[in-house]
Amino acid sequence: MKALIIGGTGPTGPFVVEGLVQRGYEPVILHRGTHEVPFVEPFEHIHADPHFGEPVAEALQGRTFDLVIASYGRLRLLVDTLATTTDRLITIGGTVYGKTEWSKPADESAARALTHKIVQRVQETEEFLRESHAAEKFNLTHFRYPNLYGPRQLAPREWSIIRRLLDGRREIPVMDGGLTLESRAYVENAAHAVLLGVDDAESSAGAFYNVADELTPTDAQRAEAIAAAMELDVRLVNYPREAAAPAYFWGVGRNLEYMGQEGPPPTHHKLLDISKMKTELGYRDVVPFEEAVRRTVDWYLENPLERGGSEEEKIGDPFDYEGEDAFREALGGFLGKTASLPLKGVVFQHSYEHPKAPASGAANN
Numbered sequence: 604m605k606a607l608i609i610g611g612t613g614p615t616g617p618f619v620v621e622g623l624v625q626r627g628y629e630p631v632i633l634h635r636g637t638h639e640v641p642f643v644e645p646f647e648h649i650h651a652d653p654h655f656g657e658p659v660a661e662a663l664q665g666r667t668f669d670l671v672i673a674s675y676g677r678l679r680l681l682v683d684t685l686a687t688t689t690d691r692l693i694t695i696g697g698t699v700y701g702k703t704e705w706s707k708p709a710d711e712s713a714a715r716a717l718t719h720k721i722v723q724r725v726q727e728t729e730e731f732l733r734e735s736h737a738a739e740k741f742n743l744t745h746f747r748y749p750n751l752y753g754p755r756q757l758a759p760r761e762w763s764i765i766r767r768l769l770d771g772r773r774e775i776p777v778m779d780g781g782l783t784l785e786s787r788a789y790v791e792n793a794a795h796a797v798l799l800g801v802d803d804a805e806s807s808a809g810a811f812y813n814v815a816d817e818l819t820p821t822d823a824q825r826a827e828a829i830a831a832a833m834e835l836d837v838r839l840v841n842y843p844r845e846a847a848a849p850a851y852f853w854g855v856g857r858n859l860e861y862m863g864q865e866g867p868p869p870t871h872h873k874l875l876d877i878s879k880m881k882t883e884l885g886y887r888d889v890v891p892f893e894e895a896v897r898r899t900v901d902w903y904l905e906n907p908l909e910r911g912g913s914e915e916e917k918i919g920d921p922f923d924y925e926g927e928d929a930f931r932e933a934l935g936g937f938l939g940k941t942a943s944l945p946l947k948g949v950v951f952q953h954s955y956e957h958p959k960a961p962a963s964g965a966a967n968n
Contacts, residue, residue, distance in 0.1 A: 605629045607668040607688070609653050610675025610695075614755045615748075617642045618794030619672060626801065628670065633662065640755075656680040663688055670801065679728045686740040693800050694732060698747040698786075698813060698875060699725050699859050708786070708874035711747075711811050719859055729811065736809045744800040744807040746793075749815050749875060750856055753790035753895065754902035758917040761896075763852045764829045765903050766910075766922065768837070775830075776840050776850035776927060779870045781823030785857055786815035786875035789895035792888050799884040812880040818892045819874065822853050828893060832900040840931055844870050849927040852920040 606628040611620060620630050620642065632643050636650035651662035653676025663684060671685055674695040685692055700709040701716035715726050729745065736743035752761055764775060788796075796814045800807045820828065823839055830837040842850055844867045854861070854868025861868055880886045890898070908915045910922075 604669040605631060606670040606672065607631050607633060607663075609633045609659075609671065609673040609681070611672075612638050612640045612643060613675065613757070614751050614753055614790040615674070615794040615797070616640075617755075618791045619674070619797055620646070622794065622798040623670075623801070626798075631668070633659070634675070653677070653681060656684055660684040672797065672801075674797075677728075679731045682731065682735050682740065686735070690741050691804055692741040692743050693797060694743065694745045695797065696729065696745060696747055697725060697859075698749045700873075700875075702869075702871055703874070706784075706872040706874065708876035709813070710876040711813055711879060716859075719862065721862075722859060733809075733811075742804055742808050744804070744809070745811045746797055746800065747811065747813050748788065748793055749813075749873075750785065750787050751790050751793055752787055753899050754906075756790065758856060758914070758919075759899075759903065759908075760852070760855065760918065761825075761829060761899055762903055762908055762915070762918060763920045763922075764826050765833070765900060766908070768830060768833055768835055769907070770922075770924070772924065773836065774838050774840050774927075774931065775826045776842060776847070776930070777823055777826065778842055778844050778847040778850040778853060778867070780841050781821055781826065781839055781853075783822050783853070783870045784819050784872040784874055785822070786813075786819050786873060786877075788815050789888075789890050789892075789899075791890050792816055792895070795889045796880060796884070796886055799880075799886055803884060806883050810879075810883065812884070813875045813877050814880065815875040815877050816892065816895070817877070817881075817888045820892060825896070828896045829900055832893075832897045833904075840934065842930070842934065846930075846934075849923075849930050852918065855919040 604627055606623050608619060608630055610616065611632040612634050623630050630646045632646055632648040633651055633653065634648065635652050649662050651658040653659055659681055666688065668689045670691045671689040672693045673681060678694055699715055699722045700713045703709050703713060715722050717723050717726060732743055732745055752759065767775060793814050826837065826839060847867055851868060857873060858869050
């Protein structure tokens with residue numbers, strides 16, 4: 604059996620390819636050739652730009668595959684070519700839901716925030732994929748990836764914490780207590796979800812699935828877990844959202860509809876409902892959170908981003924320690940001033956009585 608992987612050189616690629624080999628597939632990898640990563644060397648790989656239909660059609664002319672996994676490129680431009688290339692297509696896109704009511708986890712039917720043109724394109728592509736499956740061009744399954752974390756990740760947000768700790772910083776800025784919850788997926792867990800779709804073409808036929816880890820820690824817990832993996836202690840410095848410039852990096856890439864805007868990023872939760880994937884495909888995390896963080900930290904300790912390099916610039920974090928120190932001192936002054944302001948305090952007490960003896964005159968039952 605032959606499987607074509609379009610993309611495949613990114614964060615989840617090694618795990619998807621390894622899983623296909625274990626299942627008896629012979630992988631063929633189609634990518635632009637920009638990054639010749641070592642793990643693809645044993646396999647045939649084709650150079651063509653999947654952002655455009657014509658070069659892919661030319662590269663695949665006359666070839667057929669038992670399975671195609673399209674994890675990169677403009678899917679809506681590839682459908683006609685892939686319809687003559689395979690009967691079984693698995694596609695991977697993003698999760699770009701709008702803000703849900705009461706911070707309810709978004710299931711696969713939740714509305715998109717269509718104010719951003721990229722989100723509009725995502726919606727249009729998914730509708731086109733649904734129509735193509737309904738027209739029986741192929742058996743389609745679509746997976747919606749959240750922000751990933753782990754080795755080889757583009758603009759890894761974890762690097763903001765790791766670099767600060769490597770640079771001797773022991774205070775990590777957070778917004779609104781670092782209490783924001785964002786559903787994310789460790790790269791091996793995301794790949795596992797896709798491979799479950801490979802295993803069950805019947806149940807997943809025509810289905811669209813949210814992908815995320817089962818456990819969703821807060822931003823603060825993620826920072827503390829990274830520090831624990833590096834065997835270091837940290838203190839979280841909390842800023843209200845309106846004055847949290849040192850902690851803006853937490854919002855980079857989280858809200859696509861917010862891209863290009865100024866001011867503090869949103870701190871509302873970004874939660875995904877993955878019950879459909881768990882029920883229909885039997886998904887469970889193959890790498891638990893603490894182990895996933897440790898592997899992520901180990902990777903970036905061995906493969907650090909170049910300080911000030913192009914990859915680090917994509918994170919959007921200036922690592923302005925002098926500015927962070929000034930903010931922290933201003934915060935300390937504000938907290939010191941509020942401590943001396945007169946205000947009747949709140950009394951923390953239990954709402955139920957806890958008598959130590961029976962009330963006098965109580966009736967005997």
